[in-house]
Amino acid sequence: MRRPKALLAALLATVLFGTGCAAGPGAAADGPVRLLVFGAPEELAAYRTLIEAYGQAQPGNEVQLIEASDRKDLLARLATSVAGGAPPDLFLMNYRFYGQFAAKNVVEPLDERIAASERVNPADYYPVAVEAFTWGGKQLCLPQNVSSLAVYYNRTLFAKYQVPEPKAGWTWNDMVGTAIAMTRDDRGVVVKGTESEGAAARPAVHGLGVEPSIIRVAPFTWSAGGEIVDDPDRPTRLTLDTQAGREALKNLVDLRQAYGVVPTDEEVEAEDDESRFANGRLAMLMSSRRSTTTFRSITGFEWDVAPLPVYQDQVGVLHSDAYCMTRGAKRKDAAWRFLEFAISAEGQQIIAATGRTVPSHIGVSQSPVFLDPSQPPRNAQVFLDTVPTLRTLPTISTWPEVEDVTAGILENALYRGDRLDEVIRALDEQTRPLFARGEHG
């Protein structure tokens, strides 16, 4: 009896060892190219459309879409797959978050492939997006889009309440005034949202939706003539204690605390801003192009986009994602072929048609595929007009931590009304160690 048991034990040990050490599925060099992305169902559908088109354009070249649930899940999956020796061949990531992988040599430089490519010419792409993905003088990723922050607004509601629509050159005060005029109760009467917490009159429509985050504060700080960090290339601290920074921060907090035009934290938890807008309960929403795919399913009202309001100068903040190849990719040549297709005019037209992106390819961005007035937003030109004014956030390796830490502090400032001096002090104190630990490109 002892021998069969020993054999069984040995067999189990072998299985355990084998399953533990084997590469994950699809890691074989002859399998499909694996592309790791995250996004809303509409965005994922756009990537599936792209992959399908690639399969038709180049039969026999398969791409497998690996879907992460959100940005954090994508980061975790990428890190663990790299550590496990079975990374995806390609991944799509925002420039704000790729720094930690770039600093650790996870991303394959693409300069040589770009130089040898007949399909990719860097001059065809918006420089601001291309430069956002250079690290240590090397081109690590190639941008899929050149999105930026814009103000989505419900045209039908504006017409109903006879409030003038936002237009280029409008100021922050114009935006606040508009948001106040659009914050209404269920009878359509203007109400002050600050009186709504725990009281009878919750606004049926809020004037504005804005996320309390450093990426929302940045463009207004810049517009007011300030900076958000002491050195954009090698930041060591946040500089929201300057006059411009304080002004931008205070005005953001006042949206909830003084005017009540943005929903309370309770209301945001109950229904996020994007859903609130799609359900016709938010007059304006500050968001990037990402929201367009979701909003194109809206049938109950008309909507459009307007540029960000200004303080002194028109300044936008870059929201750009790029395709990056992992250094440990098993199928680099096949991955590069897909990458070439995805960022080529043909590939970008496919994604642009879904509404997901502001194409990084200049020609495609100026074509009817993107500017098609029959598809909302009618004023898509807003995104292109903003491109020359776009600035980038630091790509320091610890930037994801900076965003997470600042988000909590800003959330309490907006919804709880924490004292401004305390907020600025906390932002500075809690982010200094993160900047000190960060690596720069």
Next chain:
Amino acid sequence: MLAPYLIGLVGLVLFPAAVTLALAFTEYDLVNPPSWAGLANVSELVTDPVFRVALTNSLVFALVAVPLRVLLALGLALLLHRRSFGARPARVAALLPTAVPEIAYGLLWLWLFNPLYGPINQLLRVGGENGLTVLGRTPPQWLTDPTDARAAIILMSVFTMGETFVVLLAARRALPADVYEVAALEDATGWDVFRRVTLPLMAPVLALLVVRDLIASLHFSFVPALVVTDGGPPPYATTYLSLFIYRTGFEYLRYGYAAAATLVMMLLTVAAVVVQWRLFRRYRAFYRL
């Protein structure tokens, strides 16, 4: 017979745990080879305010949730151990939440806790006016108030005491009937029977379950905190050690630092087990068990 289990235990649990603990003394980012860092990670933990909050949250969670879970399971076991009308469906109902996958369970509670549209707060508003409860108070802000959010995570954990309930149910049913007959002959009250008969006889099982629950409590707060509250509301109201370790290791690529936090978590577990074991031995000596 034990060989397969031992191989699995060593290969899948003990060896990875030992490696993780060794990594606590290194600088390791999951990508590049680890480099020796000595006690740098541990000393950084001491001054890390987020770690301190996570540690406090975990301890408070364990101190509140574990007794609640065990007491509820014990109460239900004592209530439902007899064959009576409705006992069987009630037992199934008590066990059912344990069978729901964790993520699905979290998403379900996310809906239940929705501050405006969730059924819990809708129910609490019944009879009240202007969105307030019948007592004129604001319903709990499950997802936006730090204290209420901590209570929400504890509430979620309380309903997953199914395993504890089943073990206690079996333990209660295994108690000898003649002891209770003697107690009845001596006109012992229900409370006396519970205090002098049931509790001492079930104490070994209870102690084991408390130890097990205490150990488990350090990680079963992970999914609720990740799915329902995302570690918030700020600042870090429901960031427990498990979530802190996950974020530090896998989102910020500081695996060495996360391993140091894991080391602290394991030391805490060992300390808790030792303290409970000593208390249990005193209890046994007192009752001469």
